[in-house]
Amino acid sequence: MARAAAKSHVRADSSDRAANTRVAAVFGEIADLLEVEGQNPFRVRAYRNAAHELGALGRDLAAMVAAGEDLTELPGVGEDLAGKICEIVDTGSCAALDELHATWPASIHDVMRVPGVGPRRARTLFERLAVRTLADLHAAATKQQIRELPGFGATSERNILDALAGLLGTGRRLPLAEARVHGERLLARLRGAPGVIEAVIAGSYRRALATVGDLDFLVTARAKNGAIAALVGAPDVAHVLAEGDTRATVVLRSGLQIDLRVVGRDSFGAALHYFTGSKAHNIAVRRLGVARGLKINEYGVFRDECRVAGRTEESVFAAVGLPFIPPELRENRGEIAAARAGELPQLVTSADLRGDLVLVPAKSEPSGLVTAAAVAARARGLAYLLVVHEVPARSHAAVDWPARIHAAAEACAERGLAALQGLELDMASKTCPEVVVDFVAARLSHVAHAPAHAALLRLVGPTRASDEGPDPTPLVRLALGAALAVVGEPAQLPRLEPQLRTARAEGVAVVLGSGGEPGGGEASRLDLAVSQARRAWIEPGEVVNSRPLAEVRAVLARRGASRRRAGP
DNA sequence: GCCGTTTTCGGCCCGACTGTTTTCAGTCG
Numbered sequence: 001m002a003r004a005a006a007k008s009h010v011r012a013d014s015s016d017r018a019a020n021t022r023v024a025a026v027f028g029e030i031a032d033l034l035e036v037e038g039q040n041p042f043r044v045r046a047y048r049n050a051a052h053e054l055g056a057l058g059r060d061l062a063a064m065v066a067a068g069e070d071l072t073e074l075p076g077v078g079e080d081l082a083g084k085i086c087e088i089v090d091t092g093s094c095a096a097l098d099e100l101h102a103t104w105p106a107s108i109h110d111v112m113r114v115p116g117v118g119p120r121r122a123r124t125l126f127e128r129l130a131v132r133t134l135a136d137l138h139a140a141a142t143k144q145q146i147r148e149l150p151g152f153g154a155t156s157e158r159n160i161l162d163a164l165a166g167l168l169g170t171g172r173r174l175p176l177a178e179a180r181v182h183g184e185r186l187l188a189r190l191r192g193a194p195g196v197i198e199a200v201i202a203g204s205y206r207r208a209l210a211t212v213g214d215l216d217f218l219v220t221a222r223a224k225n226g227a228i229a230a231l232v233g234a235p236d237v238a239h240v241l242a243e244g245d246t247r248a249t250v251v252l253r254s255g256l257q258i259d260l261r262v263v264g265r266d267s268f269g270a271a272l273h274y275f276t277g278s279k280a281h282n283i284a285v286r287r288l289g290v291a292r293g294l295k296i297n298e299y300g301v302f303r304d305e306c307r308v309a310g311r312t313e314e315s316v317f318a319a320v321g322l323p324f325i326p327p328e329l330r331e332n333r334g335e336i337a338a339a340r341a342g343e344l345p346q347l348v349t350s351a352d353l354r355g356d357l358v359l360v361p362a363k364s365e366p367s368g369l370v371t372a373a374a375v376a377a378r379a380r381g382l383a384y385l386l387v388v389h390e391v392p393a394r395s396h397a398a399v400d401w402p403a404r405i406h407a408a409a410e411a412c413a414e415r416g417l418a419a420l421q422g423l424e425l426d427m428a429s430k431t432c433p434e435v436v437v438d439f440v441a442a443r444l445s446h447v448a449h450a451p452a453h454a455a456l457l458r459l460v461g462p463t464r465a466s467d468e469g470p471d472p473t474p475l476v477r478l479a480l481g482a483a484l485a486v487v488g489e490p491a492q493l494p495r496l497e498p499q500l501r502t503a504r505a506e507g508v509a510v511v512l513g514s515g516g517e518p519g520g521g522e523a524s525r526l527d528l529a530v531s532q533a534r535r536a537w538i539e540p541g542e543v544v545n546s547r548p549l550a551e552v553r554a555v556l557a558r559r560g561a562s563r564r565r566a567g568p
Numbered sequence: 569g570c571c572g573t574t575t576t577c578g579g580c581c582c583g584a585c586t587g588t589t590t591t592c593a594g595t596c597g
Contacts, residue, residue, distance in 0.1 A: 261584090
């Protein structure tokens with residue numbers, strides 16, 4: 001045991017949460033193989049739940065093991081799984097999984113992930129046709145062997161080939177802003193369909209997750225309606241996966257999957273809650289219902305056979321003794337306990353903002369950019385702009401900074417907006433322009449010496465949309481006493497929630513901004529930034545640009561008041 | 569395998585759709 005403890009101590013020194021990922025992966029694989037084996041479904045679910053919980057855990061499992069903490073305190077973890085977590089952290093492997101691998105190949109996981117092939121069919125394919133891999137599956141389907149199996153037919157075989165050819169959705173998650181474009185177009189089409197009363201988008205889209213895997217449409221309609229027909233007949237539908245009286249699933253040419261549910265008016269609230277999720281939140285709410293003798297499903301809240309709520313979401317929450325919980329919080333990450341205690345945060349809204357943040361790249365002319373941002377800001381009823389001039393790490397040509405500052409000030413004044421202006425230094429900057437500004441900002445890509453006089457910090461990093469990047473905590477801490485600038489640039493969205501969550505935990509104030517990019521028809525970047533702040537439980541008081549200009553000036557002047565004149 | 573405002577045993581969300589059946593299992597969300 002001493003040896004194992006020493007090993008885990010070494011692992012615990014790494015600051016990432018690699019152990020969590022590893023444990024979640026092992027539990028997920030055990031769940032898959034137990035399911036193929038036909039084991040007790042609740043046992044399978046226990047592994048799957050634990051994998052999900054641990055994958056989203058904010059703490060490092062390796063560190064917890066090293067510190068000898070009681071792992072059974074973790075949600076979904078009992079004596080048995082606690083032991084397996086220690087085993088995986090200490091040895092990197094798990095005997096239970098090795099045992100399953102003696103019977104079932106690891107690659108069977110891929111086979112059962114093919115749409116239309118689940119654990120039972122994967123087992124049949126393995127036992128009857130020795131299908132171990134996707135290549136085996138393709139070969140068997142091509143040779144028309146699958147149609148001969150019990151429970152399969154020619155259609156199933158065809159569907160498997162289609163799935164393997166990548167026809168049934170790309171599986172890739174779409175950035176929220178991009179999904180919004182598809183979503184709004186379909187929404188308009190559904191609203192125009194005969195008999196439709198109301199159409200909304202639920203799911204992770206409504207929870208404002210930075211990326212969405214599919215779009216869940218919910219429609220209330222009269223008994224006879226054309227909602228399903230409107231969806232399957234939409235021009236960019238590539239495949240119809242399911243089409244019934246009350247639900248349909250299609251895949252668009254872009255690869256985006258669309259699910260549609262049609263419910264009666266009295267069920268709207270229950271259905272909206274049900275299809276907004278998250279799954280973990282729903283299960284927790286249904287549990288509360290069970291404790292009160294209530295059954296909650298997408299049609300309503302029922303005591304025995306009698307419907308007691310469901311027309312509105314508020315009525316569903318009220319039935320289990322809770323106030324309305326905003327969709328962005330519904331992740332079963334403490335929102336239910338907070339709601340019960342009457343301690344839900346008053347989330348920031350777009351209407352709370354009084355100013356926007358504009359970034360002016362060194363290579364751009366300030367006046368055009370700032371004018372466009374000022375026009376947009378006026379249209380939203382904002383009062384001021386924070387104009388941040390990016391200073392390149394190395395200046396190749398002489399830049400007339402006073403002229404740029406002046407041009408931006410003019411552009412704001414012309415639109416009746418106040419402006420606070422700052423220079424944003426790259427952390428590698430060797431030089432600092434000599435010009436009078438209201439504040440100094442800094443952009444950081446990794447932990448370094450943040451300029452002590454920087455009042456506003458912005459974290460920049462790789463632009464891969466799917467990558468949340470490393471733990472932002474050390475970087476965010478550099479903004480203590482200053483403010484963290486968060487810009488709703490679509491490609492950066494997945495990084496914002498962790499940054500904002502950390503900012504809140506560390507007591508760092510934030511500035512939410514559009515960056516001033518010309519938005520065109522796409523979703524407003526300011527609203528995208530706000531959506532991620534809401535997911536991070538941020539309240540208006542934590543948002544600097546929800547305050548009047550004078551207060552903002554004071555906040556930004558706290559640091560480096562003596563350094564207003566940036567430069568030597 | 570986990571968990572407890574009916575519980576340390578007996579539950580664990582559940583309804584829609586498809587394909588293959590001839591009354592239902594498997595899959596999905």
